[in-house]
Amino acid sequence: MIGIVVVSHSEKLAQGVLELASQMTRGAVPMQAVGGIDDPDNPIGTDPMQVLAAIEAVAATADDGVLVLMDLGSALLSAETALDFLDETVRAKVLLCSAPVVEGTVAAAVQATVGASLAQASAEARAALGVKIAQLAPLTGEAPETPSPAGAPAPVAPAAGQERTLALRIANKNGLHARPAAALVATAGRFAADIVVRKGEAAASAKSINQVALLGIKRGDDIIIAAAGPDAEAALAAIAALHADHFGERDEDVAEAPAAPPTAPQPAGDGVLAGAPASAGPAVGPAHVHRAGLPEITRRETDDPAREIARLDAALAQARAELEALSHRAARASDKAAAGIFEVHALLLGDDDLRRAAVARIEAEKVEAAYAWNAVMEETAAAYRKLSDGYMQARAADVLDSGTRVLRLLTGETAAPIRLARPSILVVGELSPSEAAGLDPALVLGIAAEAGGATAHAAILARSLGIPAVVGLGQGLRTVVQGQMLVLDGQAGTVLTAPDDAACRAAQDKRRAWTAAREAARAKGTAPAATRDGTVIPVMANIGGPADAARALTAGADGVGLFRTEFLFLERESAPSEDEQYAAYVAAAEAMAGRPVIIRTLDIGGDKPVAYLDTPREDNPFLGQRGARFCLARPALLRTQLRALWRAAAGRDIWIMYPMISDVAELRAVLAAQEAARRELAGEGIDVPAKVKTGIMIEVPAAAAMADKLAGLCDFLSIGTNDLTQYVMAADRGNPAVAGLCDSLHPAVLRLIARTCQAGAAAGIEVGMCGELAGEAKAAPLLLGLGLVELSMSAGLVPEVKEAVRGANLAACRALAQKALACDTAGEVRALLG
Ligand code: PEP
Numbered sequence: 001m002i003g004i005v006v007v008s009h010s011e012k013l014a015q016g017v018l019e020l021a022s023q024m025t026r027g028a029v030p031m032q033a034v035g036g037i038d039d040p041d042n043p044i045g046t047d048p049m050q051v052l053a054a055i056e057a058v059a060a061t062a063d064d065g066v067l068v069l070m071d072l073g074s075a076l077l078s079a080e081t082a083l084d085f086l087d088e089t090v091r092a093k094v095l096l097c098s099a100p101v102v103e104g105t106v107a108a109a110v111q112a113t114v115g116a117s118l119a120q121a122s123a124e125a126r127a128a129l130g131v132k133i134a135q136l137a138p139l140t141g142e143a144p145e146t147p148s149p150a151g152a153p154a155p156v157a158p159a160a161g162q163e164r165t166l167a168l169r170i171a172n173k174n175g176l177h178a179r180p181a182a183a184l185v186a187t188a189g190r191f192a193a194d195i196v197v198r199k200g201e202a203a204a205s206a207k208s209i210n211q212v213a214l215l216g217i218k219r220g221d222d223i224i225i226a227a228a229g230p231d232a233e234a235a236l237a238a239i240a241a242l243h244a245d246h247f248g249e250r251d252e253d254v255a256e257a258p259a260a261p262p263t264a265p266q267p268a269g270d271g272v273l274a275g276a277p278a279s280a281g282p283a284v285g286p287a288h289v290h291r292a293g294l295p296e297i298t299r300r301e302t303d304d305p306a307r308e309i310a311r312l313d314a315a316l317a318q319a320r321a322e323l324e325a326l327s328h329r330a331a332r333a334s335d336k337a338a339a340g341i342f343e344v345h346a347l348l349l350g351d352d353d354l355r356r357a358a359v360a361r362i363e364a365e366k367v368e369a370a371y372a373w374n375a376v377m378e379e380t381a382a383a384y385r386k387l388s389d390g391y392m393q394a395r396a397a398d399v400l401d402s403g404t405r406v407l408r409l410l411t412g413e414t415a416a417p418i419r420l421a422r423p424s425i426l427v428v429g430e431l432s433p434s435e436a437a438g439l440d441p442a443l444v445l446g447i448a449a450e451a452g453g454a455t456a457h458a459a460i461l462a463r464s465l466g467i468p469a470v471v472g473l474g475q476g477l478r479t480v481v482q483g484q485m486l487v488l489d490g491q492a493g494t495v496l497t498a499p500d501d502a503a504c505r506a507a508q509d510k511r512r513a514w515t516a517a518r519e520a521a522r523a524k525g526t527a528p529a530a531t532r533d534g535t536v537i538p539v540m541a542n543i544g545g546p547a548d549a550a551r552a553l554t555a556g557a558d559g560v561g562l563f564r565t566e567f568l569f570l571e572r573e574s575a576p577s578e579d580e581q582y583a584a585y586v587a588a589a590e591a592m593a594g595r596p597v598i599i600r601t602l603d604i605g606g607d608k609p610v611a612y613l614d615t616p617r618e619d620n621p622f623l624g625q626r627g628a629r630f631c632l633a634r635p636a637l638l639r640t641q642l643r644a645l646w647r648a649a650a651g652r653d654i655w656i657m658y659p660m661i662s663d664v665a666e667l668r669a670v671l672a673a674q675e676a677a678r679r680e681l682a683g684e685g686i687d688v689p690a691k692v693k694t695g696i697m698i699e700v701p702a703a704a705a706m707a708d709k710l711a712g713l714c715d716f717l718s719i720g721t722n723d724l725t726q727y728v729m730a731a732d733r734g735n736p737a738v739a740g741l742c743d744s745l746h747p748a749v750l751r752l753i754a755r756t757c758q759a760g761a762a763a764g765i766e767v768g769m770c771g772e773l774a775g776e777a778k779a780a781p782l783l784l785g786l787g788l789v790e791l792s793m794s795a796g797l798v799p800e801v802k803e804a805v806r807g808a809n810l811a812a813c814r815a816l817a818q819k820a821l822a823c824d825t826a827g828e829v830r831a832l833l834g
């Protein structure tokens with residue numbers, strides 16, 4: 001593969017370009033950015049020696065040469081000078097490219113992923129500006145240049161008669177814009193077949209990012225993929241899978257239904273309300289009308305503005321802390337949609353402009369914080385609503401939701417919770433994301449909302465919960481009264497407010513068929529996952545509390561592979577008592593109906609401070625007192641948890657697991673504490689089992705290195721790839737700047753996984769995995785080949801991983817693992833997985 005060096009006068013610009021290109025190519029292409037000079041007073045400039053070093057570094061891993069893209073002026077000179085200093089053999093494989101730096105780098109990087117030569121990648125890079133000119137031509141009136149990159153595959157039709165075709169409708173909100181187009185090109189590039197994308201009369205090579213971009217494929221467009229060649233069928237299957245995965249875009253970037261223009265709200269009267277389809281599916285049932293309302297805010301003056309400002313700051317800080325905890329929790333449960341939404345809300349509250357505006361009001365008008373904050377929040381939401389872009393309008397709901405959280409803290413008024421006594425269709429003014437996140441799909445048959453848009457965060461959450469929803473139904477919905485029968489169609493975006501018997505019956509039938517289809521898909525998920533050669537692999541779920549256990553069971557999990565107990569400790573004023581913990585552990589085990597439940601002791605520390613636990617501030621919290629280290633330093637806390645665990649384990653298949661174990665002494669110490677707790681309980685005459693299966697997480701490189709010793713002391717190992725990867729690669733798992741390095745498929749991480757599996761097998765104990773990598777269905781054959789015998793992931797991913805296991809053959813998996821272990825980079829491993 002070729003590599004890329006980006007040279008700019010500005011380090012930030014060079015890094016930014018690199019980040020953009022890496023994001024599109026998932027870090028598969030060796031790239032380096034060089035920018036700025038080593039002069040703090042005047043950092044803008046270019047340094048030939050830095051360019052030289054970057055080219056040498058990239059050339060070391062890029063066998064097919066290095067393409068250098070530069071911004072302007074001295075960047076070109078520096079690159080040329082660097083060439084003069086290069087060793088002759090390296091210089092022969094370096095090409096300076098005249099393309100514009102941003103468009104060119106992205107185009108060249110995408111082409112690199114499909115094995116383009118230096119000349120081909122350079123030609124695509126140069127043609128990228130033509131794509132932009134053509135796309136803007138209708139607005140600028142400039143003559144569109146149709147780029148025909150030399151060396152790029154021509155958009156010729158595959159030989160008629162031999163071609164196979166695939167018809168696709170594009171659901172991505174922004175069509176096949178740069179990122180999804182890059183994903184399509186990367187997938188097509190893995191196959192030898194000639195692959196063409198057709199939109200109407202126009203055709204493009206699926207292996208050229210520029211040609212695909214020039215087709216201007218939009219949401220709702222129908223396209224044909226035609227392929228001819230020995231692997232044409234496999235290529236079309238891969239593209240079909242990519243399309244089903246929305247070209248790698250997140251849920252919120254994808255429209256559920258085809259691009260139907262949102263219908264304007266209609267008043268009730270003829271018994272039909274039309275709104276925006278927000279979550280597909282039919283529902284029929286009585287209305288549950290919920291009118292939450294905002295806290296009552298009256299204008300009250302104050303004689304102490306400083307005190308009001310301090311109250312506002314405290315409320316803002318607490319609201320942000322609550323949102324960050326919610327985001328953290330969602331992220332750990334792999335609910336990316338919810339995690340992202342709460343993160344956005346926390347960011348909104350961190351916007352200094354909002355605070356400044358509220359403070360100015362408090363000071364100028366001498367009013368209480370609640371009044372000032374409410375006014376600023378309403379003004380900001382109104383400003384969003386006025387924007388012409390529908391997506392931006394929908395952000396008004398986010399401002400109000402996050403802002404109301406602050407208002408409630410200021411007024412002490414709590415929100416009236418949504419409580420449904422029986423299965424009903426929820427009728428609301430506008431559902432907030434916080435409310436949507438708490439809905440129970442067993443009781444909420446559907447959601448009908450007066451306001452809101454299909455891209456609002458509440459709608460995204462409804463989709464992820466599988467609850468049919470129609471939003472933006474307008475004021476006509478206000479005529480609906482408690483218990484009134486409704487028929488809702490989340491696909492069409494309609495609500496019947498006076499359905500007759502026939503309409504109700506038809507809707508019931510539709511709902512039954514819809515539910516049956518969903519259940520059939522789930523049922524397949526609950527069957528055990530055995531490889532083609534008959535080895536059954538338990539596929540378990542990661543949970544954060546007993547409520548998640550029920551969801552795990554429905555998703556078909558064979559047990560719980562990781563119960564993150566820290567969630568029992570977050571968002572409260574004091575630690576849960578032994579009895580509270582006992583109740584939670586029992587509830588999770590009972591919900592799993594006899595399946596094993598692996599409960600991890602408290603994994604908390606400097607990175608997740610909990611005020612009442614007196615967590616010290618640390619300079620390097622990830623390298624500080626985390627997990628087992630934290631608990632060993634607080635014996636009373638550990639003792640309470642262990643007592644609760646022993647009690648819950650009586651008569652239940654509960655296993656105990658310790659996080660962040662770094663060495664044998666630590667493991668001995670927790671085992672001693674565990675045994676002491678057992679004896680204590682037995683001495684009190686409390687029913688405890690003689691033994692409980694006990695294991696540790698392997699998430700510190702030292703533990704992987706010492707896995708043979710540790711395996712001799714416990715009953716199972718579970719690999720936590722999230723932490724293991726960040727510690728092995730020295731790349732913070734939460735830092736986007738090093739996300740490319742923090743890849744669990746890096747051969748360095750795989751080698752430690754293989755080593756751990758070998759140690760477990762030699763000691764005769766099971767080795768499982770509960771880090772995020774276990775949920776990557778594509779990686780399942782590799783993981784089985786490395787020797788893992790159990791996989792645990794977020795519940796939603798269980799069915800796909802089970803399917804992947806069912807398709808695997810252990811002998812082939814082992815061969816694949818050997819190949820992966822011999823790879824140089826994570827990109828190469830990904831390429832192996834297809
Ligand atoms: C891990 O580190 O892989 C893991 C599962 O633990 P957590 O994500 O809770 O740190």
Ligand code: MG
Nearest residue numbers: 699720722723
């Ligand atoms: Mg961890």
